[in-house]
Amino acid sequence: MKRRIALLVLLLSFGLISKSCQSNQASKNKIPTTHVVKIIAMKFIPDTLHANIGDTVVFKNEGIVQHNVTNDDSSWASPNFDPDSSWQMTVKGNLNYHCSIHPVMKGVIIAQ
């Protein structure tokens, strides 16, 4: 009886470890995606973006004046970019950002 229980535990453990490895592999194998955040009418659209770490986010300025993307903690900022131009970044984690030229413009990237 004890042997049967031990065998069952062993099999279950193997199954769980195997599933966990598959899951980690799946996460690592995710192909980075490119997301687009448009700047239109003084808004980041979408203003909340769900993305994976390693994904690219392209900010397209479809407005009529220059904008930038500035981390809310002020640790970094993109250069100012003109209308009809864009700037891109790689997602490294969660990000709360704004345009420092127009502080009323705000956005969030939620890293998954």
Next chain:
Amino acid sequence: MNTLKKITFVAACAFAGSAFFNTNAVAQQATKLTDPEIASVAVTANQIDVNYAKIAEKKSKNTEVLNFAKTMARDHTAIIKQAVALAQKLQVTPMTNAVTKSLLAGEKTTTKMLKSKRGKAFDKAYIDNEVAYHKAVINAVEKVLIPESSNPELKALLTKVMPLLKSHLEHAEMAQKKID
């Protein structure tokens, strides 16, 4: 109601007693604004705010005020360039009119007032004027300039400018709260 009276009315609703429009101009008669006149009003209104920003950049030491002034100078200069480029494309020469003259008269009074102030009093006067000025301009663009413009490209540019003006107003109100 003629155009000048309409603009004066919406401006007066936005901020009674401001120097945005010269009261003498109310007495003048005006018909519906033509596109060259609208172009002139748009360029003048933008240039006036660039001029106020230049005064602020010289006189203020407050970071909030300086950042706001820098944004005003940058954005309104960009709008002037686009308005002038559109006028050239449409072969329209901006035409001075009673509204333009009224705007310039208001600028003269406000500039005198701003130049007479220093320090915190200047910062408050500049930001208070920016809040009032943007409210008045938003009303004038929305209720007069857009409805009265005939050319679709001119109408489209004025329409595109509206969210920018509204964000400037929001920014000015943010600055106003911080310096009060």
